[in-house]
Amino acid sequence: MNFTRTLRVRPGQKVRLNRIDPGATHGFDKDLAAERSAANTARIAELQQRLYAEGKRALLIILQGMDTSGKDGTVRHVLSGVNPQGCRVTSFKAPTAEELAHDFLWRIHRAVPAKGEIGVFNRSQYEEVLIVRVHELAPADVWSTRYEQINGFEQTLTAAGVTILKFFLHISKAEQRDRLQARLEDKTKNWKFNPGDLAERKLWPDYQHAYEDALCRCSTKAAPWFIIPANKKWFRNLAVSSIIRETLEEMHPRFPKPLPGLDKIKVP
Numbered sequence: 001m002n003f004t005r006t007l008r009v010r011p012g013q014k015v016r017l018n019r020i021d022p023g024a025t026h027g028f029d030k031d032l033a034a035e036r037s038a039a040n041t042a043r044i045a046e047l048q049q050r051l052y053a054e055g056k057r058a059l060l061i062i063l064q065g066m067d068t069s070g071k072d073g074t075v076r077h078v079l080s081g082v083n084p085q086g087c088r089v090t091s092f093k094a095p096t097a098e099e100l101a102h103d104f105l106w107r108i109h110r111a112v113p114a115k116g117e118i119g120v121f122n123r124s125q126y127e128e129v130l131i132v133r134v135h136e137l138a139p140a141d142v143w144s145t146r147y148e149q150i151n152g153f154e155q156t157l158t159a160a161g162v163t164i165l166k167f168f169l170h171i172s173k174a175e176q177r178d179r180l181q182a183r184l185e186d187k188t189k190n191w192k193f194n195p196g197d198l199a200e201r202k203l204w205p206d207y208q209h210a211y212e213d214a215l216c217r218c219s220t221k222a223a224p225w226f227i228i229p230a231n232k233k234w235f236r237n238l239a240v241s242s243i244i245r246e247t248l249e250e251m252h253p254r255f256p257k258p259l260p261g262l263d264k265i266k267v268p
Contacts, residue, residue, distance in 0.1 A: 001026060003242040007226045009219035015212045015227070022170045023231040033238040037077070040241035045081035047248035048118055052086035054253045055116040057161040061244065062121045064130075065169030066207060067197045068179035070230050071122045074169065077233075078241045079120065088113060091122040104128045104146065105153050112157060124166075125150050129214050134206045147217040154223035164223035165247055167240055168215060169230040173204050 006026070009015060025033075051057065063071040075089055090111040099107040105125060113119030128146050132138050154164055171179075180201075183193040200207075219225035226243055230236040 001242075002246070003239050004226075004246045007228060007239060007243070009215050009225040009227060011220050013216060013219065015215040017170060017208050017212055017227075020170060020227055020229070022172045022175065022229050024229040025232055025235045026229075028235060028238060030232075030234045033234045037234070037238045037241050040238070040245045041078065041081045043245050044079070044241065044248060045083070047245070047251075047253060048082045048086055050253035050255055051118070051248065051251070052083065052116045053255050055256075057163065057251065057253070058113040058115055059118045059244075059248065059251070060113055060121070060157065060162050060164045061118065062124045062126070062164065062166040063169065064123060064126055064167070064211075065230065066171060066176060066204070067194075067200055068176050068183075069169035069171045070233060070236055071169060073233060074167070074236060074240055075120055075122065077237045078244065079118070082118060086116060087118045087120070089120040089122060092124060092127060105149070109153075112162060115161060125153070126214050126218070130207065130210045133210050134203055147214070150218055151220055151223075154218075154220065158222040163247060163251060165243060166219075166223060166225045167243075168211060168225060168227050169236060170227050171230045173201075175231045176201065 028036075051059065063074055065071055079087060088111075092107070092111075095107065108121075108125045111119065111121065129143055129150070133140075133143050158164060180193065180197060183189040215225045215227065226239075228236055228239045
């Protein structure tokens with residue numbers, strides 16, 4: 001199965017999340033998915049080493065989804081084999097006073113991976129057309145212009161050698177309920193529970209509509225969105241790792257050519 005082609009949102013495609021099964025596994029079972037995911041993880045680690053050594057291009061991975069959709073878990077499982085020296089994870093929280101004093105993309109641009117690196121955004125610039133929209137933190141005539149601003153920003157990054165992959169981790173409202181309940185019942189997960197998540201849960205329909213617009217209006221050839229069925233964590237890991245592996249293989253990073261004469265040098 002070609003996950004890159006199957007799960008990709010085509011530019012301009014109308015997205016209706018209630019018509020996409022968040023529990024889909026596309027014919028895979030847990031054992032086969034685990035086997036394939038492990039192979040993907042090893043291959044990603046190998047390709048990351050080449051990307052880092054090459055030092056000419058970067059890969060940016062953006063993770064978005066409702067609370068408990070598995071953004072942290074995706075990072076932990078899919079990128080478990082990469083060298084931390086060449087990978088940086090940035091979690092975007094509520095903007096600081098300094099960040100609010102700049103344009104909304106300022107803090108995002110600062111976190112873009114350097115050449116040779118893999119960067120991961122846990123939440124991203126899309127919060128400006130998600131939470132800002134749902135909570136009316138800015139008027140519609142402000143946030144509605146940001147889709148094209150984001151597209152332009154991502155096109156600029158792509159032209160500078162940054163390959164962008166955007167993953168929407170799609171879970172059902174029932175699955176979110178179970179995961180929130182698990183955080184209450186498991187003492188080792190109590191620290192992850194935030195009462196504010198329940199208030200956000202009440203806004204589920206509003207967030208779904210906001211995500212649909214973002215997925216439709218901002219999936220471009222340069223920076224595609226992928227809708228990942230994420231009710232099954234093992235399938236989520238398989239799908240995301242497969243797309244990252246496929247993308248890195250297409251990038252085909254190479255080790256730099258050795259300096260001339262190395263074959264004649266002997267270390268004393």
